[in-house]
Amino acid sequence: MEAGPDPTSEADLPPARASADEDRSPGDAGASDTDGAAAEARPQVGAGMLVLLGIIGGVYLLYTIVWFSWAQYYSAVNEASAEAGGVVGSVLQRALFWTAPFAPALWFVTALVMNRGVRPRSLVLWLLLGAIVLVPLPMFGGAA
Numbered sequence: 001m002e003a004g005p006d007p008t009s010e011a012d013l014p015p016a017r018a019s020a021d022e023d024r025s026p027g028d029a030g031a032s033d034t035d036g037a038a039a040e041a042r043p044q045v046g047a048g049m050l051v052l053l054g055i056i057g058g059v060y061l062l063y064t065i066v067w068f069s070w071a072q073y074y075s076a077v078n079e080a081s082a083e084a085g086g087v088v089g090s091v092l093q094r095a096l097f098w099t100a101p102f103a104p105a106l107w108f109v110t111a112l113v114m115n116r117g118v119r120p121r122s123l124v125l126w127l128l129l130g131a132i133v134l135v136p137l138p139m140f141g142g143a144a
Helices: 026-041 047-073 075-083 086-114 120-133 137-141
Strands: none
Touching: 047 075, 047 086, 047 120, 047 137, 075 086, 086 120
């Protein structure tokens, strides 16, 4: 068996580009340098911090679920008390009653956004403070 000529010889292939920099105009040359420097300057989050964020995020998710279950449980009581507040008071009370369970998720996202680029210790302190402040008290008191 004789090997025939290679159907994809180098003469048949289109010329390969050396780099993507050839396509840029001279004014774009500095753009990639600043993007690369910004990406390298941003510190990476460690594995331990990612695990801690996952655990604390799970706690906040649990808080949100518990607050929603208690809001649903007390919805009849809230409707009765909202009727006595007039039109504006009724609307405001219902809106706050059903948006309050989002407080743990909102705290978590806000702490992540506001502590971007600072020491991880600051982020952990804010998340732990929120975990203490936002504890669903009916979970411990058992008011039902």
